Amino acid sequence: xxxxxxxxxxxxxxxxxxxxxxxxxxxxxxxxxxxxxxxxxxxxxxxxxxxxxxxxxxxxxxxxxxxxxxxxxxxxxxxxxxxxxxxxxxxxxxxxxxxxxxxxxxxxxxxxxxx
Amino acid sequence: xxxxxxxxxxxxxxxxxxxxxxxxxxxxxxxxxxxxxxxxxxxxxxxxxxxxxxxxxxxxxxxxxxxxxxxxxxxxxxxxxxxxxxxxxxxxxxxxxxxxxxxxxxxxxxxx
Numbered sequence: 003x004x005x006x007x008x009x010x011x012x013x014x015x016x017x018x019x020x021x022x023x024x025x026x027x028x029x030x031x032x033x034x035x036x037x038x039x040x041x042x043x044x045x046x047x048x049x050x051x052x053x054x055x056x057x058x059x060x061x062x063x064x065x066x067x068x069x070x071x072x073x074x075x076x077x078x079x080x081x082x083x084x085x086x087x088x089x090x091x092x093x094x095x096x097x098x099x100x101x102x103x104x105x106x107x108x109x110x111x112x113x114x115x116x117x
Numbered sequence: 118x119x120x121x122x123x124x125x126x127x128x129x130x131x132x133x134x135x136x137x138x139x140x141x142x143x144x145x146x147x148x149x150x151x152x153x154x155x156x157x158x159x160x161x162x163x164x165x166x167x168x169x170x171x172x173x174x175x176x177x178x179x180x181x182x183x184x185x186x187x188x189x190x191x192x193x194x195x196x197x198x199x200x201x202x203x204x205x206x207x208x209x210x211x212x213x214x215x216x217x218x219x220x221x222x223x224x225x226x227x228x229x
Contacts, residue, residue, distance in 0.1 A: 006160075044121070044206070044219040092160055104210070106151070106217070108160035
């Protein structure tokens with residue numbers, strides 16, 4: 003079972019460069035999420051997609067864009083990377099809806115360094 | 118705004134002991150409370166999810182409780198093992214997962 007797959011696992015960028023983080027899930031989940039994890043701050047939601055064809059901002063969307071390409075794939079793009087975007091990025095998915103039983107499945111993470 | 122706190126940030130316990138990890142949240146109008154495990158350099162693995170109508174959930178040696186009135190959840194680990202060493206995070210949902218607020222975690226070390 004692949005679950006949630008993220009690529010790349012590691013990336014170093016220079017300030018101003020652009021890149022796209024890819025995420026795919028094979029669990030037929032409706033909802034997908036991008037988080038960033040920084041020391042001492044917990045995970046913070048960047049963007050989410052409640053269903054195919056929809057995307058919404060989370061807590062920290064500035065400097066990012068997303069695309070829900072189809073039900074399986076949800077990409078995160080940094081148009082002009084800044085050192086403040088150095089972080090570990092996690093993609094996650096869930097069945098969706100507002101049911102109380104909505105378990106998140108996470109990818110292994112992508113460590114991004116912006117110089 | 119929901120705030121989730123986990124104290125202590127780190128905990129070391131001898132192998133075989135029972136232990137409790139704490140999670141506090143400020144807004145009691147939650148849909149569910151989730152506990153996750155994170156191993157170094159890895160993603161998060163869901164351990165237990167307690168719905169707002171429940172008071173506890175159990176999985177093997179793990180038991181999670183929820184007290185909405187006091188804004189607290191605990192994760193009880195019985196007969197700890199070195200393989201339990203990891204960071205444990207809790208997260209409170211005030212709607213769906215798009216309103217999930219994470220704590221910063223407790224790094225647990227089980228001493229053989």
